């Protein structure tokens with residue numbers, strides 16, 4: 170039985186609806202910056218509970234726009250080492266220096282204690298990453314540290330569509346939220362990204378920067394890029410967003426089944442989720458007492474089960490970050506220890522009970538005793 174690590178989900182009827190909306194767009198020639206973009210942005214802002222949402226063509230672009238707005242040039246931004254490399258790269262592209270911080274073993278997210286250690290007089294802000302779709306239960310503490318030190322806070326919510334804490338959605342908890350709509354994410358537009366904010370100045374800045382730095386009609390007072398989202402991607406996003414709550418619900422049901430099957434097994438640790446937090450379960454991470462590299466290889470080759478790290482090597486151990494920024498093994502010990510012992514089990518809408526049982530049986534059967 171083949172089990173992919175992730176896959177997007179489009180209900181049959183939605184495929185028809187998407188195609189019919191795309192047909193309208195093709196006929197009227199509205200392919201970018203048109204009504205579909207506006208509709209998607211309004212729907213997304215409403216869903217997240219913020220005043221503004223600005224659609225762009227990737228999650229990396231949305232991170233860079235927010236970081237440019239916060240003016241990180243020649244300043245430091247603290248980023249957890251456990252993230253996709255784009256989180257830290259975006260700081261570099263915006264002219265700042267990514268300062269990587271350690272994680273907590275029980276959340277895999279930024280450790281507020283290490284964050285405090287990493288703050289210097291050059292620190293401008295903090296990027297929190299809702300890893301795997303978990304808003305760190307220590308979010309309040311992180312917000313307070315930023316307020317006390319007059320630092321901006323932004324969320325890389327690329328994996329956390331629909332996640333919430335105390336009823337407040339990921340992407341609405343800081344100065345700027347950043348989403349990715351890559352096909353593996355809880356919802357997709359094919360490729361794409363979104364900035365969410367209550368700040369009308371960031372809204373205006375982002376709209377300018379994504380369109381070559383335009384202001385008004387023919388003025389280009391700042392350097393910008395082509396970071397626009399196409400209408401075709403926005404149409405896919407509109408239809409995916411309609412189903413996001415049910416997608417998140419189903420991902421939580423899958424997670425519950427994994428947790429029930431794995432709980433109590435010797436050496437198997439899952440990530441606890443406090444009752445005030447809704448996890449979006451982009452991934453379902455499990456921590457084992459040994460390096461999972463060989464296990465992941467066996468699951469793929471012998472059982473056709475795709476699994477993944479999230480993330481190993483962490484950013485500071487990437488050769489680029491060691492060579493360019495001088496990071497070395499041993500600098501962020503929790504991440505270095507725990508992340509190579511993790512395995513993310515297949516997680517997607519539409520995974521069957523048989524597939525879940527097959528994954529758990531293969532995993533437990535291949536674990537060294």
Ligand SMILES: Cc1ncc(COP(=O)(O)O)c(C=O)c1O
Nearest residue numbers: 227228229253255327349350351
């Ligand atoms: C945490 C995180 N940040 C940033 C990105 C970058 O998003 P994109 O691939 O849409 O540029 C991703 C996903 O790929 C991600 O998972």
